[in-house]
Every structure is written in C-alpha cells, then in structure tokens.
Amino acid sequence: MLLHFYKMNGAGNDFIVVDNRDLSLSAELDGDTIAALCDRHRGVGADGLLAVEPAENGADYKFRYYNADGGEAEMCGNGARCFGRFTAHLGEEMAERVTFETIAGTLAADMVGENVRIAMSEPKDLKLDTGVKIEDLEGDLHFLNTGVPHVVVFVDDLDETDVVEHGATIRFHEAFAPAGTNANFAKVLEPGHIAIRTYERGVEDETLACGTGMVASALIHHLLTGAPSPIQVDVEGGDTLEIGFEKTGDQTFTNVTLAGPADFVFEGEIEI
C-alpha cells in the first residue's frame, strides 16, 4: 500500500507523522515496517514515528509513539510538540489547544506563536545519585521518569563527553533493566541555563534533542542548585527550550511544561 506521511521535527529530533484516525494503518504499521521507514539510508529517515489515533477517554486524540527501532515508547516530548502542531491543523479552524492520551497520561499542547508548549505528566521515580558508577565518567548518575526513563549526569566538558559510548553503557546497565533508560549529559552554563546532549533508547544513538530528557535535566538541575522556574536548555540541534514547573514538596513537581519549536518539513508517499 501507499502510505501518506508528513515529516516534522522538534528542535532537530525528527519524526514521520501519520494520520491513523480511522485505524486503517494499524495492521500495516508493525515494528519492522516502522524501523524500515525510519531507516536513514533505505527509508524516509527519522528518530521515530508518530501516529494520530482516535481518543478512548475523552481527549481530542490518542498519541502513539514508536522509536526508530520500531518499539513503542510511552511518551516523547519533542514528538508531543509535533503531534500538537499537526493535530491543531486537523479541524476546520486551527486549534489553540489540543489534548491527547499517551501511555504516560493525558497531555495538552498549547500553540504559543512559533512554539508549542506541552503540559507534561508529573515526573516520577526520582533518585538523586543512584550510586551507579561508569568507568571513565565523572559525576553522579541521577534518575527521573518524565514520561520515559532518564538518567542525568552533570559533566564539566560536554563537547569532550563520549555521549554514544557512555550513553550506551548507561542505557543497557543492569541497574536500569529491563526497561533500560535514556542518558543525558548536562553542563551548567549559568544558574537556570544548562546545555545537554542525549543518547536515546530505541534510536541507540545520540539525537539532536530529547524533550523528556530536557525536562528531566532541568528538574534535576533545580533540585541540585535551587535554580528557579523557568529553566533554559540548549540542545545539540542549536535551539534553546524552556522548562517550567511548580513545586508540590521538596522533591515533587506539578504544572511541568516544555516549550519549543515544532516544524513541518515535507509530506510524501512511500510504498509499505
């Protein structure tokens, strides 16, 4: 069959987007097909695939996200902004806000000029200093699930950090099995402003940006230094995104938001 798709990116994290509101694509979009579509040499090429499906519990849509390896993930922050921008255009008039069900909970996307701001689910499973040590990597490994699992390590020299080697070691470390984890390497530029690089589970490589990783890194930066909301995060793709939050306790958060770009690139058709 011929698949109609859209290509979008959020801060350089790139996605194939398909409209599956009538569920006619569900049988076709198996893990192997998604991995073939995301292949950068033989397919469209992307870090993941987003599918728009009908909501089941009262939101506007259901959000499905698949990593480049074809496996489904609970959430994707940059993908959520692209999903928000895409679905905002599906009605007769452009919507200012859309809501969607993800495995990590129901989220909202607000169109804010050029940017999309996501109201994220409440982070969970925080562990400051997990005690896990990685050879040749200085710095404590902190853990936070911001929809998907993340390790955050603060380093002195982000450019010199071997993100792929250390990232893969952390991603497959037995301490985070069986789900595994994404791995973020962060540097404080000034209080309230950090830069990060991320190794993504399911892509098994460094990506140009990771939204849930930015949120995890910003919240851990706050917990370690007291830097107030909002926190600015620079990513490898060259953008700076903004993370907002409110505290509900010493180590608990609510009203966590992620604001940044979500851009259409092209649309096309491909035989699957």
Ligand SMILES: N[C@@H](CCC[C@H](N)C(=O)O)C(=O)O
């Ligand atoms: N790029 C994403 C995260 C996508 C899911 C992740 N690779 C996982 O499997 O946990 C983001 O922007 O948050």
